[in-house]
Amino acid sequence: MREITIDHLDDIARGAAILGTGGGGDPYIGRLLASSAVRDHGPVGLVPLDEVGDDAVVLPVAMMGAPTVMVEKLPSAEQVGLAARTLATYLGKELTHIACAEAGGVNSLIPVVAAAQLGLPLVDADGMGRAFPELQMVLPTLYGIRATPMSIADEKGNRGVLDTVDNHWAERLARSATIDMGCSAMISNYAMSGTQARESLVPGTLSLCAELGSAVRQARAEHADPVARVVERLGGRKLFTGKVVDVARRTVTGFARGEAKLSGMDGDAGSEMVLKFQNEHLVAERDGVPQASVPDLICCLDRESGEAVTTEGLRYGQRVTVIAAPADPRWHTPEGIELAGPRYFGYDIDPVGVPA
Amino acid sequence: MRIGIDVGGTNTDAVLLDGRQVLASIKTSTTEDVTSGIVAAINGLQQQRAFDPAAVQAVMIGTTHFINALVEAHRLAPTAAVRLSLPAGASLPPMVDWPQRLVDAVSGRSYLVHGGHEFDGRHIAELDESELRKAAEDMGAHGVRSVAITSVFSPVNAEFEARAAEIIAAQLPDVAISLSHEIGRIGLLERENATVINAALRELAAHIVDGLAASVSGAGITAPLYLSQNDGTLMDVDFARRYPVATFASGPTNSMRGAAVLSGLDTCAVVDVGGTTSDVGVLRQGFPREATTDVSVAGIRTNFRMPDVLSIGIGGGSRVRGGAGDVTVGPDSVGYELTSQALVFGGDTLTATDIAVAAGRAEIGDPSLVAHLDRDLVRAALEKIAADVSDVVERMRTSAEPLPVVAVGGGSVLLPDELADAGKVHRPENYAVANAIGAAIAQIGGEVDRVYAIEPGRREAVVEEAKQEAVDRAIAAGASPASVGIVDFDEVPIPYLPGNATRIRVKAVGDLQLGA
Numbered sequence: 001m002r003e004i005t006i007d008h009l010d011d012i013a014r015g016a017a018i019l020g021t022g023g024g025g026d027p028y029i030g031r032l033l034a035s036s037a038v039r040d041h042g043p044v045g046l047v048p049l050d051e052v053g054d055d056a057v058v059l060p061v062a063m064m065g066a067p068t069v070m071v072e073k074l075p076s077a078e079q080v081g082l083a084a085r086t087l088a089t090y091l092g093k094e095l096t097h098i099a100c101a102e103a104g105g106v107n108s109l110i111p112v113v114a115a116a117q118l119g120l121p122l123v124d125a126d127g128m129g130r131a132f133p134e135l136q137m138v139l140p141t142l143y144g145i146r147a148t149p150m151s152i153a154d155e156k157g158n159r160g161v162l163d164t165v166d167n168h169w170a171e172r173l174a175r176s177a178t179i180d181m182g183c184s185a186m187i188s189n190y191a192m193s194g195t196q197a198r199e200s201l202v203p204g205t206l207s208l209c210a211e212l213g214s215a216v217r218q219a220r221a222e223h224a225d226p227v228a229r230v231v232e233r234l235g236g237r238k239l240f241t242g243k244v245v246d247v248a249r250r251t252v253t254g255f256a257r258g259e260a261k262l263s264g265m266d267g268d269a270g271s272e273m274v275l276k277f278q279n280e281h282l283v284a285e286r287d288g289v290p291q292a293s294v295p296d297l298i299c300c301l302d303r304e305s306g307e308a309v310t311t312e313g314l315r316y317g318q319r320v321t322v323i324a325a326p327a328d329p330r331w332h333t334p335e336g337i338e339l340a341g342p343r344y345f346g347y348d349i350d351p352v353g354v355p356a
Numbered sequence: 357m358r359i360g361i362d363v364g365g366t367n368t369d370a371v372l373l374d375g376r377q378v379l380a381s382i383k384t385s386t387t388e389d390v391t392s393g394i395v396a397a398i399n400g401l402q403q404q405r406a407f408d409p410a411a412v413q414a415v416m417i418g419t420t421h422f423i424n425a426l427v428e429a430h431r432l433a434p435t436a437a438v439r440l441s442l443p444a445g446a447s448l449p450p451m452v453d454w455p456q457r458l459v460d461a462v463s464g465r466s467y468l469v470h471g472g473h474e475f476d477g478r479h480i481a482e483l484d485e486s487e488l489r490k491a492a493e494d495m496g497a498h499g500v501r502s503v504a505i506t507s508v509f510s511p512v513n514a515e516f517e518a519r520a521a522e523i524i525a526a527q528l529p530d531v532a533i534s535l536s537h538e539i540g541r542i543g544l545l546e547r548e549n550a551t552v553i554n555a556a557l558r559e560l561a562a563h564i565v566d567g568l569a570a571s572v573s574g575a576g577i578t579a580p581l582y583l584s585q586n587d588g589t590l591m592d593v594d595f596a597r598r599y600p601v602a603t604f605a606s607g608p609t610n611s612m613r614g615a616a617v618l619s620g621l622d623t624c625a626v627v628d629v630g631g632t633t634s635d636v637g638v639l640r641q642g643f644p645r646e647a648t649t650d651v652s653v654a655g656i657r658t659n660f661r662m663p664d665v666l667s668i669g670i671g672g673g674s675r676v677r678g679g680a681g682d683v684t685v686g687p688d689s690v691g692y693e694l695t696s697q698a699l700v701f702g703g704d705t706l707t708a709t710d711i712a713v714a715a716g717r718a719e720i721g722d723p724s725l726v727a728h729l730d731r732d733l734v735r736a737a738l739e740k741i742a743a744d745v746s747d748v749v750e751r752m753r754t755s756a757e758p759l760p761v762v763a764v765g766g767g768s769v770l771l772p773d774e775l776a777d778a779g780k781v782h783r784p785e786n787y788a789v790a791n792a793i794g795a796a797i798a799q800i801g802g803e804v805d806r807v808y809a810i811e812p813g814r815r816e817a818v819v820e821e822a823k824q825e826a827v828d829r830a831i832a833a834g835a836s837p838a839s840v841g842i843v844d845f846d847e848v849p850i851p852y853l854p855g856n857a858t859r860i861r862v863k864a865v866g867d868l869q870l871g872a
Contacts, residue, residue, distance in 0.1 A: 028657075029448070029545075032448055032452060032453060032545075033447055033448065036447055036448060036452065037447070066475070068475075068542065068859075069475050071542070071543045071544065071545075072475070072508055072509055072542050072543065072544045073441070073444045073445065073472065073474070073475075073480065073508050073509070073544070074441070074444060074445040074447070074448050074544060074545070075444070075447070076443070076444065076445065076446050076447040077447040078446075078447070155443050155444040155445075155480075156443050156444075156480070156481075157443065182474040182475065182478070182480065183474070183475050249848065312848075313649070317752070317753065319751060
């Protein structure tokens with residue numbers, strides 16, 4: 001895939017929902033925005049990470065806010081372009097490439113919108129290789145690339161640039177601004193050179209989303225098991241198949257935390273799995289024993305269709321298969337674990353990795 | 357006494373009820389004009405059991421008419437969608453994801469104007485009344501006859517939709533106006549889609565409702581007329597004129613509600629076996645469990661209240677292929693050609709009906725024409741049907757508790773007396789007219805679905821407030837106050853919003869206050 005056309009967007013959206021590990025929001029609106037942007041401006045060039053020149057000016061863009069708001073107050077294509085242009089102006093640089101901050105959900109598609117709107121190529125890479133809830137949780141943080149200066153834009157044309165002392169402050173101040181902007185803002189941050197992008201981003205993300213989406217689509221057409229295809233493509237393993245029997249949610253400091261209990265079916269009958277989540281799935285326990293945890297990917301898929309089930313969409317009675325897949329190895333360094341390991345999210349366990 | 361009528365695509369079924377006792381029931385063919393089929397059905401009841409029309413206290417009708425009109429893109433009014441959202445939302449205009457065929461069928465025009473609310477009640481922009489007047493002028497010039505108005509976060513605050521309606525109505529007094537907050541939930545495109553569909557059906561609704569009312573009064577019945585809604589509750593004719601979209605899924609709902617009454621089970625799975633498909637739904641406290649995901653209607657994504665129904669391609673007309681070792685049943689069906697193609701009717705296609713007759717479960721057509729069928733094949737086909745239906749029932753179960761199964765519909769003879777996991781299959785009397793019974797016993801409901809900012813320590817109070825509002829709405833809609841109870845409650849915190857924002861849905865339902 002050297003360019004993204006309208007025909008690729010369904011697959012990318014479906015695959016992005018899987019890498020969203022339960023979070024990342026429903027990519028439906030992102031898919032619609034991307035297809036309208038591609039229809040208006042033409043296909044988006046997709047550049048492999050290793051072909052990005054040293055002096056390139058790469059700006060990741062993303063949506064920040066509540067997915068529930070985004071489906072009601074629809075974002076505009078201009079809003080995404082505005083965020084990127086605002087940051088480029090502040091930096092005094094001519095931007096050359098758009099990138100994804102995270103792979104997963106709507107934020108795999110927002111950069112397509114920006115790239116189409118600005119007529120720029122998109123780098124086939126992202127800052128996480130999955131979805132995480134907070135903006136400092138990207139691999140560029142491990143390489144000393146600062147989150148700020150970052151830009152933030154709303155649909156009214158309000159723009160802001162934050163320049164903060166560290167990435168945690170960026171998260172905090174951007175979150176406040178997002179709320180004042182009506183909880184659905186577009187941001188651009190982690191501006192980087194081509195050299196920095198090649199060293200710190202996870203390559204091949206958009207291609208991976210498209211491949212996952214197409215694997216699920218094709219498996220269904222062939223009456224094969226879509227979940228098995230996803231596991232194979234991600235190099236992961238099936239953890240559990242079961243029925244959702246209880247979902248408990250609560251909002252803690254703005255995040256939806258909760259637990260879902262699954263009662264085993266098929267080969268897992270008689271066992272129970274508990275999924276602990278904060279927007280994304282963080283820990284999967286089988287009969288009280290952790291089987292996988294952040295930073296590795298825990299994805300909850302519909303057992304039959306292979307479609308990702310978001311943590312907001314989890315409900316009693318769903319038949320799901322939980323799979324785990326290894327995160328980018330850099331997440332397993334001590335610095336990576338400190339940034340996005342189970343303890344950061346309040347679980348007193350060591351990370352449980354999935355063998356790659 | 358009350359009369360329940362279900363107008364389906366093929367059959368119009370009617371029942372005369374005294375309380376919950378079935379006094380008479382009849383199946384007639386649906387007619388193109390609908391009304392003559394209804395007249396025939398009421399006459400049929402009269403012949404079966406003479407009754408005094410003045411003693412009828414209410415007539416309830418369930419109809420698939422409006423959804424069929426949408427699917428067939430038939431008689432839809434020229435419609436405009438007005439969205440109050442600017443400067444938000446301009447990239448995805450109304451009807452952005454619609455099949456072009458349907459946009460054309462409603463001569464869809466869209467207008468984006470300033471307005472809308474933020475999640476917390478602030479204004480995105482002030483309503484620009486001159487913009488709205490200009491839009492109304494353009495609508496008038498283009499022959500728009502029905503208008504759908506949607507404002508961002510109107511389920512939280514509907515003031516802009518109401519004001520916009522006033523402005524448009526002042527300028528175009530003859531157009532029908534539909535407001536999104538009365539139709540759908542949070543999720544702008546889906547709610548807007550449902551509202552535009554509703555608007556496009558308004559003229560047809562007025563016409564059909566007049567026809568229904570005329571055929572009922574033509575039979576000498578002066579009692580009020582009600583239509584059944586997707587959620588198993590009733591609306592009066594005035595409401596039906598304004599909200600035709602609320603009747604969309606009343607067919608499966610009526611069958612399920614009827615099954616509950618006939619079997620005396622209010623928590624059960626209902627399998628409605630028709631000619632082409634088996635529809636499986638779940639009743640909780642007598643009401644169909646609702647789909648929580650968006651529901652696509654005629655290729656349009658919407659989010660109004662619909663029952664959660666899973667269908668499989670197994671019915672009386674399903675084709676049976678293969679031998680005892682590799683038999684398949686459906687998903688294709690001979691459909692309405694059953695009476696010419698099935699073996700028992702002298703045809704040459706092996707259908708599920710033939711299997712049922714060969715197994716001695718039903719007497720349809722000429723049993724001697726299937727006497728030659730291999731016994732092992734018949735047994736294998738029945739086992740296959742039972743296994744497939746059982747699997748769907750199992751998928752619809754929401755807890756480890758066993759869920760009784762009630763079988764209704766003409767094709768339910770295909771099902772065994774026991775299903776794996778589910779146990780005994782209940783087969784109530786009058787199963788073939790369960791849908792008309794479901795329409796007749798429908799109740800009146802009120803619903804609240806809103807995002808609340810819950811301050812610390814205020815949760816109980818907010819929940820009580822929401823419940824009371826749902827009860828008040830049910831009573832306002834005609835429920836007898838003493839009978840109203842809460843049948844559904846759901847509370848979901850919304851991530852990334854401040855102030856512990858929580859979406860609360862409550863549904864209250866009560867008996868229709870009759871002959872007050």
